[in-house]
Amino acid sequence: MTETERNLDLLLGDALAENDKLSKANAYLINATAFALAEVATFKKRLKYQDDREGHIGTHGPDCWSYGPKHYECALRHINSITDDGK
Numbered sequence: 001m002t003e004t005e006r007n008l009d010l011l012l013g014d015a016l017a018e019n020d021k022l023s024k025a026n027a028y029l030i031n032a033t034a035f036a037l038a039e040v041a042t043f044k045k046r047l048k049y050q051d052d053r054e055g056h057i058g059t060h061g062p063d064c065w066s067y068g069p070k071h072y073e074c075a076l077r078h079i080n081s082i083t084d085d086g087k
Helices: 003-054 069-085
Strands: none
Touching: none
16 A cells, blocks of 8 residues: 555545534534424414413403403403502
C-alpha cells in the first residue's frame, strides 16, 4: 500500500465516522421535530377554546355575570371581588 492509498484510506475512515455521527444527529432532529409538531398540535387544540372565548369578548358588560351560564367566569370574578373587598 502506498502512502497516498494509506492517506486516502484514513480520510475515507474519517468521512465514514463523520457520516455516522451526522446520521445519528439527523435522526435525533427528526424525532425532536416530530415531538415538537405533536406538542404544537396539542397547544393549538387547547388554545382553540381560548380563542373562541376571546371572540365573544364584546358581549361582556358591567353586570354580565348575571347574563347566564356563559358568563360563569365573570360571575366567579364578581364573587371574588365582593369577598376580597370584605377582608
